[in-house]
Structure formats: C-alpha cells, structure tokens
Amino acid sequence: MTKASVPGGIPTGMDLMQNPRLNKGTAFTEAEREAFGLIGLMPEGIDTEENRLKRIMLQLAKKSTDMGRYIFLQSLADNDRTLFYKTIMSDPVRFMPIVYTPTVGAACQTYGHIMRRPKGIYLGINRKGRIAEILRHWPEKDIRFIVVTDGERILGLGDLGTNGMGIPIGKLNLYTACAGVPPRMTLPVMIDVGTNNEALLRDPLYMGLKQSRVRGKDYDDFLEEFVQAVQEVFPRCCIQFEDFANVNAVPLLERYRNRVSCFNDDIQGTAGVAVAGVLAALRITGKPLTEQRFLFLGAGSAGTGIANLLSQVMHQAGLPLEEARARCHLFDIEGLVVESRNDLASFQRPFAHKGEQLRSFAEAIEALKPTGIIGVSAVAKAFTQEVIEAMARLNERPIVFPYSNPTSHAECTAEEAYKWSEGRAIFASGSPFPPVRIGDKTLVPGQGNNVYIFPAVGLAVYATEASRVTDGMFITAARAVAEQVTQADLDAGLIYPPLSGILEASVQVAVKVAAEIFKEGQARVPEPEDIELYIRSRMWRPSYKQLL
Numbered sequence: 001m002t003k004a005s006v007p008g009g010i011p012t013g014m015d016l017m018q019n020p021r022l023n024k025g026t027a028f029t030e031a032e033r034e035a036f037g038l039i040g041l042m043p044e045g046i047d048t049e050e051n052r053l054k055r056i057m058l059q060l061a062k063k064s065t066d067m068g069r070y071i072f073l074q075s076l077a078d079n080d081r082t083l084f085y086k087t088i089m090s091d092p093v094r095f096m097p098i099v100y101t102p103t104v105g106a107a108c109q110t111y112g113h114i115m116r117r118p119k120g121i122y123l124g125i126n127r128k129g130r131i132a133e134i135l136r137h138w139p140e141k142d143i144r145f146i147v148v149t150d151g152e153r154i155l156g157l158g159d160l161g162t163n164g165m166g167i168p169i170g171k172l173n174l175y176t177a178c179a180g181v182p183p184r185m186t187l188p189v190m191i192d193v194g195t196n197n198e199a200l201l202r203d204p205l206y207m208g209l210k211q212s213r214v215r216g217k218d219y220d221d222f223l224e225e226f227v228q229a230v231q232e233v234f235p236r237c238c239i240q241f242e243d244f245a246n247v248n249a250v251p252l253l254e255r256y257r258n259r260v261s262c263f264n265d266d267i268q269g270t271a272g273v274a275v276a277g278v279l280a281a282l283r284i285t286g287k288p289l290t291e292q293r294f295l296f297l298g299a300g301s302a303g304t305g306i307a308n309l310l311s312q313v314m315h316q317a318g319l320p321l322e323e324a325r326a327r328c329h330l331f332d333i334e335g336l337v338v339e340s341r342n343d344l345a346s347f348q349r350p351f352a353h354k355g356e357q358l359r360s361f362a363e364a365i366e367a368l369k370p371t372g373i374i375g376v377s378a379v380a381k382a383f384t385q386e387v388i389e390a391m392a393r394l395n396e397r398p399i400v401f402p403y404s405n406p407t408s409h410a411e412c413t414a415e416e417a418y419k420w421s422e423g424r425a426i427f428a429s430g431s432p433f434p435p436v437r438i439g440d441k442t443l444v445p446g447q448g449n450n451v452y453i454f455p456a457v458g459l460a461v462y463a464t465e466a467s468r469v470t471d472g473m474f475i476t477a478a479r480a481v482a483e484q485v486t487q488a489d490l491d492a493g494l495i496y497p498p499l500s501g502i503l504e505a506s507v508q509v510a511v512k513v514a515a516e517i518f519k520e521g522q523a524r525v526p527e528p529e530d531i532e533l534y535i536r537s538r539m540w541r542p543s544y545k546q547l548l
C-alpha cells in the first residue's frame with residue numbers, strides 16, 4: 001500500500017503495531033488488517049477487547065511479585081496503551097499499588113536495572129540552552145500536563161537521580177486512570193542535574209549524569225529555561241512539580257505559581273487530601289474544625305503545605321489566621337519547631353510558636369494535646385505505641401495519619417494504630433494497608449494520598465485550560481472529596497471515598513474545581529451551561545478506536 005492511500009495518515013504494518021497509541025494487536029478488524037497492511041502479521045483470529053483483557057489478566061496472575069507485575073504493565077503500556085489503561089482501570093484497588101505507591105518506589109530504586117524503553121523527556125543540565133529544541137523532539141504537539149521531577153526526594157526514599165522518572169510516569173498514569181485525562185496530552189519530564197546518591201554514581205547501569213548535583217544559580221537558571229521553554233512549545237500546558245527536595249520545591253512554587261499554570265503536588269495536592277481527611281474525620285467526632293490542634297511529624301514540603309491549607313480552612317471556619325496557624329505545630333529532626341529556633345526556613349516560620357524545643361514527639365503530644373497527628377517525615381515506625389496510646393488517652397477518636405510513602409516508610413501501620421488505640425483511631429495512610437479486624441469489627445483503613453486530588457484538579461485544569469492553579473482550587477477539591485464520603489464509609493472507618501470508585505469521585509471533584517476556576521476568572525474557555533456534561537465530554541476512555 002502506498003503512503004498516500006493510507007486513510008488518515010495512519011502508519012501501516014509493523015509501524016502501526018509498534019505505535020502504542022494506535023496498536024490494537026489481535027483486535028484489529030478484518031477491514032483494518034486489509035487497509036493497513038497487517039494481513040499475515042498476526043494470527044487469523046480476531047479478538048474482542050474483553051478477550052485481550054482476559055489474556056492480560058491470565059498473564060498477570062502468573063507473575064509472582066508486584067515488581068514483576070509493574071514491569072509487565074509498563075511494557076504493556078509501551079505496546080498497547082489502550083489495553084494498559086483498560087487493565088488498570090478495571091480494578092483500581094488491585095492495580096494502584098502496582099503502578100503507584102508502594103511498588104513504584106521499589107521500581108525507582110532499581111530503575112536503571114528494570115528499564116525496558118525510555119518514556120518521556122530527559123533534560124540533562126549539559127544541554128543548557130537547548131530545552132525548547134528538546135521538547136520539540138516529543139512527537140505529540142498538544143501537551144497539557146507535564147509532571148516534572150529532579151529526582152532528589154522520591155517518595156520517602158531520598159535522592160534517586162534519574163531513577164526517579166518512575167514517579168512522573170506513575171503520576172501521569174493516574175491522571176488518565178483516575179480522571180480520564182487523555183494520555184497523549186501528558187508528558188513525564190526528568191530534570192537531570194546529577195545525583196548525590198553514591199551507590200547510583202557507582203552503578204554501571206545507572207543512566208543519569210554521573211556527577212554530583214548542580215545547585216545555586218546554574219540550577220535556578222536551568223529551571224527558568226525549562227519553565228519558559230514549556231510556555232513556548234506547549235502554551236496550554238500545566239506543570240506539576242513533583243518530588244523535589246524542599247530546598248527547591250518551596251522556592252520553585254513561589255517563583256512560578258503566579259507566573260504560569262503550575263502547582264506542586266507534594267505541597268498543595270497533599271494539603272488537599274489532608275484537609276479532605278480532616279473534614280471527613282470531623283463528621284465522625286462531631287467536633288468543630290476550629291477546636292482542632294494538629295501536630296506534624298516532619299516540617300518539609302508536605303508538612304508546611306498541609307499546615308498552610310488547614311490554617312486557611314480554619315480561617316474560613318471563623319478563626320483569625322494567626323489563631324488557626326497557632327493550632328498547627330511542626331516537629332522535625334531537631335524537635336518541636338518553636339519561635340526561638342534559629343535553624344528554621346522562612347516557610348516554617350508561620351508555624352514556629354512560643355514554647356520549649358521539646359526533643360521527644362511523645363512529650364510534644366503530652367504538652368500540646370493535639371486532636372490529630374500527621375506523619376510526613378519518611379521515618380518508619382515513628383508513631384510508636386507510646387505515641388498512639390497517648391493520642392488515645394487524650395482523645396476519644398484520635399486522628400492518626402501516617403502519610404509517608406512508600407509503605408516501608410509509614411510512621412505506623414493500620415494494625416498498630418487500631419490495636420494501640422483499641423480501634424478508636426481515625427486512620428489514613430499514604431500507602432494502602434489491608435482491613436484490620438478489631439474485636440467483632442472490620443476496620444477499613446483509608447488511603448490519604450494526593451491521588452484523590454491531583455488527577456481531579458488536573459481534569460478540571462485541562463478542561464478549562466486554567467491559566468493559574470490556586471489554593472482556592474485545592475480547598476474546593478478537598479471539600480468535594482470529603483463530601484463524597486458516605487455514612488457507610490465512615491461507619492467502616494473510611495474517611496476517603498473508596499478507591500474502587502475513584503474515577504467517578506474524581507469527576508465529581510473536577511466539576512466543583514472547574515466551577516471554582518470559572519469563578520476565579522482563570523479559565524481560558526467559555527463557561528459551559530452544564531459543567532458536568534462538559535467535563536465528561538472531555539474525558540478519554542480506554543477503548544479501541546475505529547481506524548477506518
């Protein structure tokens with residue numbers, strides 16, 4: 001067949017079968033096989049989508065580890081993107097822990113070893129001055145979402161250099177799987193400025209620049225070039241900053257949040273999910289938000305991000321902002337964050353209150369009597385029996401959120417929190433834990449993870465082409481997530497909507513966020529009469545398209 005005779009400029013033969021966006025494998029119809037030169041390149045049988053899904057499930061069942069399943073699924077995405085999404089969307093409870101936390105963490109730790117085919121764009125600092133040119137190498141021209149990292153703080157696993165690319169890929173998988181953002185409009189990006197991880201620098205299979213991290217002006221200039229190049233090459237694109245160390249994460253957000261469409265997921269997305277969890281938890285305790293006190297273990301991007309948004313929501317509930325902030329206390333490696341400390345960063349200062357720099361977290365609990373503790377320290381097991389028992393003594397229903405990822409870095413397990421609080425803890429963790437049986441009750445731990453926020457906010461931003469992403473949008477998202485938690489969920493101990501229904505939950509959240517975007521005047525499309533109908537019309541669904 002000549003190129004000119006191919007309908008729609010679609011590639012033919014092997015080129016078509018090797019294009020993950022268009023490939024349908026054995027589900028190509030007879031007419032498509034004839035039209036695109038596929039006859040003889042596959043068995044004569046014609047599969048349905050359901051049959052292809054069934055075969056994938058059979059093959060997955062034969063894998064004995066989650067890492068094996070991760071590798072298999074990512075290879076499937078390289079081969080047949082529709083089938084990849086059909087698979088993971090068929091059972092989010094089963095597949096989310098594989099494409100996302102905790103398995104993605106283990107995958108990043110060995111990324112140079114398990115890598116099959118590069119995905120996304122790698123920007124080495126040695127290519128300074130060429131970023132726009134490199135972005136143009138990407139085959140898709142209408143990119144709406146970039147998730148970018150420099151790999152310095154990958155989950156709670158520290159500096160993984162370019163091995164951290166698994167995170168932008170995983171996050172973008174969830175934009176599509178959890179909210180229907182079209183996958184061809186998303187792009188994972190790795191900023192490679194080197195790594196300070198000695199083991200990786202010594203590893204012959206490590207694929208990044210083998211140099212220590214560039215910092216200071218050269219780093220800032222490179223990021224500036226990146227942000228400007230995105231505006232030039234993909235003018236309708238929103239940038240999600242992900243897993244940067246807080247020394248860069250906080251200044252980058254401050255520098256760009258009022259200049260371009262962007263947000264930081266660890267700061268703002270996490271804050272949204274925490275506010276949602278607290279609002280839902282208060283439906284269990286029946287206590288007002290304005291009477292809560294929170295103690296954070298960890299005073300970095302996530303801790304200060306949550307404290308900021310929580311204070312704003314408490315302020316909206318009637319407290320003066322200063323009083324709201326005074327109800328949020330941070331505790332880091334040096335102890336309680338107090339006014340007299342001279343080692344604090346400016347973003348921690350709003351939460352540095354009067355008092356003694358207590359060195360023990362349990363002591364801080366006795367002194368401050370928090371109603372909730374939130375773990376964002378990446379320190380495994382830091383919520384000890386003493387800590388949980390103190391919380392359970394001080395509160396009828398203590399709020400206990402060990403948010404650190406992956407599972408191996410969680411501040412406590414669901415079982416520990418429930419056991420040590422006699423089943424009274426209102427619990428949610430960053431990575432999933434199985435249900436726990438306490439007495440005659442089965443308690444279902446919620447997953448307090450920004451996955452309830454960023455895909456939904458992303459869908460709204462994509463559909464409205466929002467020119468900025470504001471804290472107001474995250475507060476709206478948080479309230480919308482909390483509203484979807486039913487009484488039956490709360491009775492089972494669940495303070496987030498069940499993960500099994502995350503796609504529909506995200507649509508409902510996106511509708512509210514889109515309304516907020518129109519209200520704030522940030523939309524770049526006309527306001528539709530029916531926002532929900534409009535949002536649904538923009539969503540991508542995993543089914544093979546007719547090529548003829």
Ligand SMILES: NC(=O)C1=CN([C@@H]2O[C@H](COP(=O)(O)OP(=O)(O)OC[C@H]3O[C@@H](n4cnc5c(N)ncnc54)[C@H](OP(=O)(O)O)[C@@H]3O)[C@@H](O)[C@H]2O)C=CC1
Pocket residue numbers: 153154155156157245246265266270273297298299300301302303331332333334375376377378379403404405406409429430431448449450451
């Ligand atoms: N569930 C979710 O959706 C999310 C979870 N997270 C998780 O939260 C964790 C932290 O992320 P992030 O805030 O970005 O990281 P940061 O590095 O910015 O912050 C970590 C904080 O923990 C403190 N810390 C380290 N060791 C201890 C210790 N032994 N005792 C008390 N505090 C300690 C650090 O102090 P210092 O700076 O002095 O070392 C720092 O303040 C990660 O595990 C991440 O996976 C993050 C985002 C979303």
Ligand SMILES: CC(=O)C(=O)O
Pocket residue numbers: 154155156243265266404405430449450
């Ligand atoms: C969930 C997430 O963004 C993190 O752990 O960094």
Ligand SMILES: [Mg+2]
Pocket residue numbers: 155242243265266
């Ligand atoms: Mg993150």
